[in-house]
Amino acid sequence: MKTVTLSVLTLLIGVGSALPALSAAPLADRLERPSRPSPLAAQGPLTDIQALGRRLVMVGGSGHVLLRDADGEVRQARVPADLLLTAVHFVDSRRGWAVGHDGVILHSDDGGESWSKQLDGRDINDMMLAWAEGEVERLERLSAAAPDDESLLAALDNAHFALDDASAGSAPGPSRPLLDLWFRDAREGWAVGAYGIIVHTRDGGRSWEYVPGLDNPDRLHLNSVLGLADGGLLVAGEGGRLHRSGDNGRHWSPAAQLTDASLYKLLALADGRLLALGFGGTLLASQDAGGSWQSVPLPVRAGLYGGTQLADGSLLLAGQGGVLLVGDGRRFGVWQAPHQAPLLGVSAVDGEHLALVGSAGLQVLPLAAIKEQLK
CATH class of the missing domain: 1.20.5 (Single alpha-helices involved in coiled-coils or other helix-helix interfaces)
Incomplete structure (x- = not known):
């Protein structure tokens, strides 16, 4: 069993120590038991964040989905599963999906207020x-x-x-974590995860299919999936491997090993560039839709787990030890969170504030203050 990817979502964010009762519960219970309300949810581990206009949607441990609107109030959504959620993706202000451990896929059609289960690891096993x-x-x-x-x-x-x-893999039950997802529109999307899992839907998640055909005989973890405007599809993962499809996932090219370091996130920038973020300060850039990649030098060697681009073109990359890199994709300054806890995601709140999520929960900070403290 490979452990590099899973350590990002368990050891780094402290889920194992923060949720001892969850890890001891029978697997089926976690899928059937609704997430419990908690007044401390915003201080617990959060793994991903997306802005929907002035609303922020965040996912994390114990099935927590948090919503923050323009008034700054944070509240929990209704979620039917009590397990670690690892990624969230909305295609518009109302329709979105989240994935997590035990192969769970959740869907919301009301901007994240409520969620229903579309798939879990038992279905994937079958x-x-x-x-x-x-x-x-x-x-x-x-x-x-x-x-x-x-x-x-x-x-x-x-x-x-x-x-x-x-x-x-089916013997232990629904034990295959999903780690990322991407939807081209409200009907077609993909989710990827541990041990080389890919599933695909063409009907908004009402039905899913297992996707074979990747050059991945060792069942290495797949950490990130990203669709391209030309119908291509990229999947990055453990061991620095990149999988590429030029026809919407029907056929796959042989895997390319871009680096020895595991890749955790793929990002598309407004100017068409692609970025691959990874272990030990790995940052790779492509200007030809993923055909070739170049290493981008960074001022730190912290692992990078998430990022976003602001309206002014600035790029923010979140990572290990509370590191936030701020730059243009070629040169970066470094901001260090005082708590030094891992940062897994970042999003603009408005033109003046940023939201950071990670093992220490949610932080909302003035963008100007962060830029003033860059090293």
């Missing part, structure tokens, strides 16, 4: 088993008709391995 069984059966037929075809024999061996892997 999809993977059905696909693997079908592959074994298909390749056995082809191999019987051409017993000397070594490529078919190799493919059949791989299919048997995939079936064994799917069977073993």
